[in-house]
Amino acid sequence: FDSNPELENNLKEKGKDELLKLVEETTDINLYFIRQSHPRGLGDAVLTAKSFIGDEPFVVMLGDDLMADETPLTKQLIDRYNTTGESTLAVMKVPHEQVSEYGVIAPEKEVEDGLHQVNSFVEKPKPEDAPSDLAIIGRYLLTPEIFEALENTAPGKGNEIQLTDAIDSLNKRQHVYAHEFKGKRYDIGSKIGFLTTNIEYGLNHPQT
Ligand code: G1P
Numbered sequence: 001f002d003s004n005p006e007l008e009n010n011l012k013e014k015g016k017d018e019l020l021k022l023v024e025e026t027t028d029i030n031l032y033f034i035r036q037s038h039p040r041g042l043g044d045a046v047l048t049a050k051s052f053i054g055d056e057p058f059v060v061m062l063g064d065d066l067m068a069d070e071t072p073l074t075k076q077l078i079d080r081y082n083t084t085g086e087s088t089l090a091v092m093k094v095p096h097e098q099v100s101e102y103g104v105i106a107p108e109k110e111v112e113d114g115l116h117q118v119n120s121f122v123e124k125p126k127p128e129d130a131p132s133d134l135a136i137i138g139r140y141l142l143t144p145e146i147f148e149a150l151e152n153t154a155p156g157k158g159n160e161i162q163l164t165d166a167i168d169s170l171n172k173r174q175h176v177y178a179h180e181f182k183g184k185r186y187d188i189g190s191k192i193g194f195l196t197t198n199i200e201y202g203l204n205h206p207q208t
Pocket of ligand 1: 042062065101102103104123124135136137138163164
């Protein structure tokens with residue numbers, strides 16, 4: 001993601017304009033990294049970004065979840081935020097026996113098509129305790145008040161600071177909405193998921 005004069009000159013000389021365009025397109029992207037020194041959970045990881053984000057709404061995107069839809073899911077969340085002004089995370093119906101792999105919502109009422117007001121958020125419940133089959137998938141649009149909630153969140157499931165727990169406590173002070181995603185989700189966190197995602201994305205690529 002930086003300029004590479006040697007490569008760019010080489011591509012220019014050889015007239016490889018398409019490749020040159022690809023290399024140049026990434027040059028002006030700024031990436032900033034913050035390291036989480038200890039694996040203390042997703043909530044702790046988000047909290048490390050507090051000083052970087054400051055007092056603004058922001059998006060959390062978990063890299064092992066890929067979402068495919070006509071409108072990108074993150075854009076869908078931003079559109080929801082632009083009408084409600086409140087935190088909104090993405091959920092999706094999953095088979096009941098899989099709910100224990102996810103954060104799960106207890107929906108209160110559907111305020112608009114596919115937008116739920118939520119009663120509570122529970123991290124990885126047993127299927128028999130799960131309040132619904134609506135699972136949190138890896139996209140969140142959060143207001144900066146989440147940081148105070150995270151600072152006051154004790155370790156939960158797996159003895160880790162859970163983002164879901166902080167969201168549940170934030171929801172008691174300001175709404176956190178759940179937006180139901182209707183597109184396709186690819187989970188590359190498992191070997192078979194990684195493999196099938198590569199094949200499907202590869203087959204959909206214009207060069208194939
Ligand atoms: C995390 C969250 C969980 C969420 C899931 C989505 O769990 O803690 O609430 O449902 O991501 O992929 P992880 O997959 O890191 O165990």
